[in-house]
Amino acid sequence: MEKTKHALAALLAAVALMLSLTGCSFNDLMLYLYGGDDFTTSDTPDYASWDGDNGVTVVYDKNKWQQPTMAQDDTLSVTGGNRLGYTVVLLQVTDQYTDFLAQSGQELEETTGTVKYDFSFTVPDAAVQAVRYDCGSYQTIFAQVDYDCGQTIYMTAAAKTSDYQPIIDLMQNVWPTGATPETAAQVS
Incomplete structure (x- = not known):
């Protein structure tokens, strides 16, 4: 022994x-x-731009986010982190919602015990409505972003972390394809 x-x-x-x-x-x-293999990052941002098949363009820091994918025909998915602090953001352009925040929140409340919080952030050239739910070991954020050009992007984010800043930073660099705001991060 x-x-x-x-x-x-x-x-x-x-x-x-x-x-x-x-x-x-x-x-x-x-x-x-x-x-997994996303355990190292750089302090220097490495921005890339990606156009989704659903009409959403995103500029993302490759140190924080994996390359976006089309999770479904109408949904762009961006993931980041690891099992200790995992985040997934789904971006959708659709006209199926009569009240995205209320419908999404109701579905979440019916399936899990949640606590709802007011949540706000700004997106260049857009009006934002958002809400956050504390779902125990993870957080969920729903946002409806109405761009000045007339298009709406619906965002659902689930995070196994209490740090929302990467989600906000990402959303401030998302827009309808062809309506790129001048304030977007510089792409290398």
């Missing part, structure tokens, strides 16, 4: 030395073990 304790201590010391020599932190190791 004593030899096992010494061997384990030596192994942990070797791992700690290896991490310090490679420049990795304990947090990087945990994100690698529990979060």
Whole structure:
């Protein structure tokens, strides 16, 4: 038993030395073990622009978000993070909703125990209505963004984190294709 304790201590010391020599932190190791291949980021933004098949254009920081995909024919999906702090944002352009925020909130309240909070943020060249729900271990944000050009984008975001700033930053760089605001982040 004593030899096992010494061997384990030596192994942990070797791992700690290896991490310090490679420049990795304990947090990087945990994100690698529990979060897949998105465990490192750069402090310098690396922006890219992507046009969805549904008429939505998004400028995203490749350090924070994976390349967008079309989750369904009418829904652009942007995901980021890892299992410790996962976020998914769905962007949809449709005229099927009579009241997107009320309908979405009602569906969520019927299936889970939630707490509703007022939520607000601004998007260039648009009017925003938004609401946030605390769903226990994750948060959900619904937003209806009515752009000055006359088009509406519906956003649903689910986050396993309490940091909403990446979602807001992303939404401030989303617009209907062909109606690009001049305030969008610079794309490299």
